[in-house]
Amino acid sequence: MEQGIIVKGIGGTYEVQTEGGLVLCSLRGRLRLRDDRILVGDRVEISREAQGRGAVEKILPRRNELTRPAIANVDQVIVVSSVQNPAPNYLLLDRILVQAELLGIDCIVVINKGDLDPARAAELQAMYSGISYPTLVTSGVEKQGLEQLKACLQGRVTTLAGPSGVGKSTLLNALDSSLNLETGKVSVKTQRGKHTTRSVELLPIGGGYVADTPGFSRLQIEPRQERDLQFAFPEFRKYIDGCQFRGCLHRQEPGCQVKEAVCRGEILEKRYEHYLILLAEAAPSY
Ligand SMILES: Nc1nc2c(ncn2[C@@H]2O[C@H](COP(=O)(O)OP(=O)(O)OP(=O)(O)O)[C@@H](O)[C@H]2O)c(=O)[nH]1
Ligand SMILES: [Mg+2]
Ligand SMILES: [Zn+2]
Secondary structure (H helix, E strand, O other): OEEEEEEEEEOOEEEEEEOOEEEEEEEOHHHHHHHHHOOOOOEEEEEEOHHHEEEEEEEOOOOOEEOOOOEEOOOEEEEEEEOOOOOOOHHHHHHHHHHHHHOOOEEEEEEEOHHHOHHHHHHHHHHHHHHOOOEEEOEOOOOEOHHHHHHHHOOOEEEEEOOOOOOHHHHHHHHOOOOOOOOOOOOOOOOOOOOOOOOOEEEEEOOEEEEEOOOOOOOOOOOOOHHHHHHHOHHHHHHHOOOOOOOOOOOOOOOOHHHHHHHOOOOOHHHHHHHHHHHHHHOOOO
């Protein structure tokens, strides 16, 4: 049977990219009951019907699944923040990074709107590359950093993720002007984007697929076990084994090397605070 990848879903109909081109598909029989369980990025088997249309017969096993944005089989997440307008939401950025780390998905941090404050953009870049993430400064408007961004996309399925208004769609338009993705202004008063992009869509760009996604501001992290959370902070890893207690969760325990690294300034305080927030959410009983 012919295989393809779901690139877009519109009210029960799906665009499936196959080697033979784009096929508009409905869902076959029992799959229809699972409509809400089918994600952009899903690999599927389809059968052909009349007039170039088709039917999704089967969803192939998923390698992974992100909740926000909702997308399956992702190779890497590009977390996008703007330097300002809107100002970075550090906790949300960490939530996105942690979600990806827990699933073992690679992350790249893109600091967009670098044109608005290049010095601040460089500071943010240093902050995230210090944590170990590949980091790029871009400007979708002034067309900076685009070649490097494009080079990251080659041969991979990438999803953009970040707050509304940081310039995700603008960046993709700058990479490929034929896309014509809708973009929206950031409110001067509230410093918020307008939630212009409404659905997840996979686009063939730079020799790979990139998902433009709606911006969001909430993301609940649900590690399988609270102990897993510490490993989603890459800069903690080299200290964890040195803690006095096995099973140290790096809160109030004595002899905690993670906390000492925070005191010495080797781990950013903000990151450690975010770890504690996410830990409390994952294990409210502690
Ligand atoms: N100065 C500057 N403005 C930018 C840049 N990139 C985007 N913008 C502006 O930021 C606003 C929001 O851009 P969008 O591309 O719609 O943002 P988005 O992240 O796709 O937002 P949602 O679809 O709502 O999640 C628009 O007014 C863009 O022109 C940039 O690099 N520099
Ligand atoms: Mg958008
Ligand atoms: Zn510890």
